[in-house]
Amino acid sequence: MTKALERVNTSDEQPVTTQVVIIGGGIVGVTAALALAERNIPVVLLEKGQIAAEQSSRNLGWIRKTSRHVSDVPMAQAADRLWAQMPERIGRSVGYRQAGIMFLARTQEQMAMYEAWHESVHPLELDSKLLSPAGIDQLVPGGKGAWVGGIYTPSDGYAEPAITTSAIANAAMKKGAILIQNCAVRTLTMSAGAVSGVVTEKGEIRCEQVLLAGGAWSRRFLANLGISLPTLPLICSVLRTQPMKGPTDIAVGGPNFSFRKHQDGGYIITQRGKLDAPVTLDHLLIGHRYLDQLRTQRSFLKIGFGRAFMNDLKMKRRWTSDAQTPFEQVRTNDPLPNHELNQDALNNLKAAWPAFDDAKIEEAWAGLLDVTPDSNPVIDRINALPGLFVATGFSGHGFGTGPAAGQLAADLVSGVQPIIDPAPYRFSRL
Template sequence: MRGRLNVDVAIIGGGLVGSSAALALRAMGMSVALIDSRYCGAQASGVNYGGVRRQGRPPEQLPLAQRAHAIWPRLKERIGIDGEYLCSGHLKLAANETDMASLEAYAAKVSDYGLDLELIGHNDLRRRFPFLGKNIVGASFCPGDGHANPRLVASGFAAAARRAGAHVLENTPVREITRDGGGFVLEAGDVIDVYTPVVVNSAGAWGDEFAALFGEPVPLTRIYPSMVVTEPLAPVLTVNIGMEGGGVYARQVERGNCIVGGERVQPLADPDFSRPRGETALTMMNRAAALFPGLRHAHVIRSWSGTEGMIADRNPVIGPSSTTPGLIHAFGFSGAGFQIAPGVGEVLAELVRDGRSTTPIGAFSISRFAADARQSIDRTIHGSGAEREPEPQQRGV
């Protein structure tokens, strides 16, 4: 016989977003089921690069990033471990004058957000960061950013939520969701039905599938970033480093290993999974060695990849469903969710309790895709200048 679990909130997806939301909801006194088809934190949240950066994000994400920024130094009091978090600073490099102009424009655009960005020219850059190669034109430095160990942080939030009293259901795929009066019934795994008035869809690269069940298609694609880690080395990189326009990112942990990323790989036959490739690792290390001469003779000891959800505008989906009361979405972080996830968890808890958030999230509404679809239909049928007919009343699924 199947068991029954009644909770105030059911969260689909035990990654860093879902587990931080579960912890925040428990702090508010709500009963929570955190449900994951595998292990909490084992997907993108636990296998990403580990950059804890605000620099380079679209401006609309920065209030959320600032909220999360206040959480990272207090990880130990929140989840019992520091997650190897280091406030090292984040250095974004410009390979040419065009990239430097882009960094300058970004710094001007976000000057009111409290990032304290510092633009650094070629000569000063070489003096302050002598580990860099000679061909860098300049950089933008964000001193308050840093990096952490995603494997420790992602699982740490889930463990803290469990200690706080959340029902953590691992290896329990959600097979079906149905509306039951004013709430939902989740058929979870083979043995339990979860009854709840509120569902949080934080299913990562699979979040679009749950949104589509309620008539909310999202143009999400999957990406498979690849990373490598070197043997322990003497100090080489003192800051978390990225490149304007992408191509390579790198950081060094306290025990000496360097983590390098910047390439993607292809999925396996099962698109839930991918596998790193030797030539990809070699490409990343060659790029890194050209930028950081101290890595020229480093040995790679491990490589890995993960599955993440990508949205073209680089913004996630965060907020209430536009079709279904009681459903809240939080997915599609496009490879940049690690830093903001603890802040997203607090926002989700506020949405459940208060129906609104103290942090602006309007830019992340799922309704932006419905508007895009309507405009596309209008252009196809009537031409770009056509007036739109009145919209039908939306109904819950």
Template sequence: MPGPTPDPVDGAADLPARADAVIVGGGIIGACAALELAERGLSVVLCEKGVVAGEQSSRNWGWVRLTRRDPREIDLMSLSIRLWGELAERIGADVGYRRCGVVAPFFSEAEREDAAAWLAHLDGRQHRVRLIDAAETARLTPGSTLKPLGALHAPEDGRAEPQAAAPAVARAAQARGVRVVQGCAVRRIETAGGRVTGAITERGRIAAPLVVTAGGVWTRLLLRDAGVTLPQLRILNSVLRTAPLEHGPEITVRGPGFSARRRADGGYTVSALSANIHAITPDSFRFLPKYLPVLLKDWRSVTPRLDRSFIDGLAELRRWGADDETPFERVRTLDPAPDAAMTDRALARLTEAFPVFERAKVAQRWGGMIDVTPDAVPVISTAAGVEGLIVASGFSGHGFGLGPAAGRLAAELATCAAPSVDPAPYRLSRFFDGSKITPLTGI
């Protein structure tokens, strides 16, 4: 069964000879960065090897959450929630964004203490997230059989529709002059004298002093060719959606063994935090020391697997020239097979918690590749030694919700504007400057 089909975008047929900036990748991050740069008056070309939102930007859960966000992401996510709230009016399109709230029940005193410890990171910030008791949890989740002690409740958290969001932003960027070119892989980032001079695509060269790499799991390969190391591994997450179902929860629920949110079509997107598989590649061994902290902390949430990915990873070690076909062209859209057993378990746990799902019919399953960094925090950063190169990748499963703010921060770094949030937690150099790699919330 193929993955989700994103809304179509009518791309341009040709490339300009030059631009102020080239965006690599047509997911939510790339589309938002393109929109931001265009609104700042820059001429922008967005190059996408497949179709806009063809990969993880249309395959994620569709959550826009502050709940249990890594503390280093709180300010960025707060900005993103505000930008999501303004997005429909800004771009003239409904992307399904709704502030439905998120509830995360806890079932022991240890879990309560853990939730309270996370909540302490919001001290001094204006957020409505709070701990609620069992009675309030039951009121927010009618029809549930869960018997929690209470829950973490974020009423301003929300949801949006992944298949619609990035395409709608890309179309708005086009209306502001951005050239969106689909089926056009960037093969190399061109540099001279320690700065970016352009991008070499499969259709020719674009001269540009700025390149923003927002290619998801493909970003490491492209940066490696430019002499920049991004520690990044691929994690497969499996998801299912149900057919429309009446009388299910309106609030998004992160429960024991499942996560579920209502969709605009009346169905539900269902998965679990444990529904992650890491297919072992040569990079798994290269970056193992950097990933040990997160693996030791969240080892139960990721299942290792040895399959053809290792052979593919060996092939990707080969360097290529500007005229060579690249891995980006050989795989236009990553469409990995989902782990049906994992999604079945998630649906079964959801049904235990909400018996109404006994009537649910599975409409579709899909897999998506998440680009994970060693601390599960994204890289939104300049690249030392390559002026004009901005990295926006490694979102570790958080990219959809963070998308609007991440695009804004990437644009601010590209134009040397005052940043809306402190970019220090997202600097690429943290993996090489002796900083302690500390996973706080996992993927």
């Protein structure tokens, strides 16, 4: 993980009863806890490891509407409003800046995709605009790339993942939420056909509703309950440079690199054109659900068969409430960064913007994404287990929409008017 992650001090005492239990201490679960606490709803959040130690602190920090599924844009718009309110809401800055995000096209085929997306979101009245090569040079000077064009959304931006979820967690506790780290939830307890509590490694908590926001672990947790959630893992490697003078504060995504300014003056960089795809048993079980994605994105995936497969086989897929679970065996999913991909990204970026020629790498890390067949998350109730709700499968987009996704999950749990139409995120679509 990034060494800049802020630690959170939480309670060690597990209550006997509450109204809502949230499983997972990432940005979505923590934001849901804050929203419930603000409504004076008793809530306990349980994290098997450390708050924000997995993908919520390992992502790029981008907050974007650009190139999202059209059905997902309203959530991104709602998230923009919540990001803007965040400093006042939680009492501190999380580095949120609407500095804009730009995507670049090297070929006419890539440009056609941006043009089609721009046309599709026209009714939503976004501030996105198509760019010519001259427009790119004006916004991000000093470049040497031969771009056909691009797309730019000034109201997009970024925040700092290493502090955001931790800051929201502290605010949730001040509002009355109870957060507990290093406490895995093993399973649910049921009474009269509905959820009546959770069994943790430290004992039982009785409750009325449970929200599962466990990221890449959600599929395994649900499978033990007889619920099949189709998600598969991808690994994104990231680097951060030392402070340097760069070409822009705008976040930029090229075909084979991306970069954005970090609050310390360095840059967050990744190989946008390549992700590691470690083969696991789940690929054999549900891989057919992803054939359409594989046909269109095979060139972006570095498929590997090796240690990840064996490690996955060693972890239990079924267990009882009195047995140790995979969540206790692996407190933090901590994949090794692919230094070859990171160096490739930096080389590609240097070729496009020579201002990065003297960039020095400060640190590198990797994060595990949980990807659904349509790349949209699931935020919904599980009808087969009344009282259970899920907010998971964010497919690498969860940080940017996290405040709105957590709010939507809290709305569904508490039965109030949802912040947006939840229809695109229904479990039944999968």
